[in-house]
Amino acid sequence: MNSGQMMLVVGAFTMLSILxxxxxxxxxxxxxxGLEMEATLNAISIASSMMDEIMSKDFDEEVTDGRRAYEFADVTLPANLGPDTGETIVGVDSTYTLLGISFDFASKLTYDDIDDYHEYERQVRDPRLGIFxxxxxxxxxxxxxxxTILTSRTFFKQVTVAVSHPNLPKANMEDTESLPLIIRDLAIYRRFF
Known part of the structure; x- marks a missing residue:
């Protein structure tokens, strides 16, 4: 092989390497x-399920068991949003199996009104992608x-659900942290009296 043919071979290998x-x-x-799309679809499903669970509860602790609120002063103070006495879940809530028995999220049975979910954290396991x-x-x-978030009581509560996972899309290619998927809804106390 002469030097001209050798140059062609080197050039071909270079092109093959680039390709x-x-x-x-x-x-x-x-x-x-593909992983970002799958994680996003799962996150949307998880966030929607969480939102459905929250919105199925009573508006406020003060209006559970058939009680009614007639003015803003009748609902929970903003500083007291969160689980009420006896409604505490220790640690991060998750499903688990013990001795062959599956247990669901504790929040479904423990919480009875929307604001109990304030600062609530849950881990959802996906068999393919891991923990959300x-x-x-x-x-x-x-x-x-x-x-507009208020520090006073109203008959309107903004419910925000944020789902995080390492495979969710990032803000840009250089970022190492994924952006959380966030959904919001408005809970309104309707008075029928």
Whole structure:
């Protein structure tokens, strides 16, 4: 083989290497995108289930068991949002199996009103992607602009559910932290009297 043919062989190997690297980068990006999409779909499902659970509860501890609130002073103070006495869940809530018996999230039986979920944390296990972390926040909000959080009582509560997982999309390629998936809803106390 002369030097001209050797240069062609080196050039061919260089082109093959560039093509292989490009192909690997494309495959890696496709796999990353696939994991992000799967994690996002799971996070949406988990957040929706959490929101459904919260919104199925009574508006406030003061209006459970058929009691009614007639004015703002009749509902829980903003500083007291969170689990009431006897409704505490120790640690992070999660499902588990003990001696072949499956146990559901403790919040489903322990909490009886929306604001019990303030600063509640849950871990949801996915067999393929691992653990999703869910954190809830309950705040009073303004009737005309629900995005405005208030430090006074109203008949409007903003419910925020944030789901975190390492495979959720990142803000940009350089970031190492994933962005949480956040959904919000508005709980309204309707008085029928």
């Amino acid at each position: 292989a690297l490009s192909f690997n980068r494309t495959m890696f990006n496709s796999m990353t995108l 972390t869910v954190v809830d926040s309950i705040t009073y909000c303004d009737e005309t602009t629900p995005s």
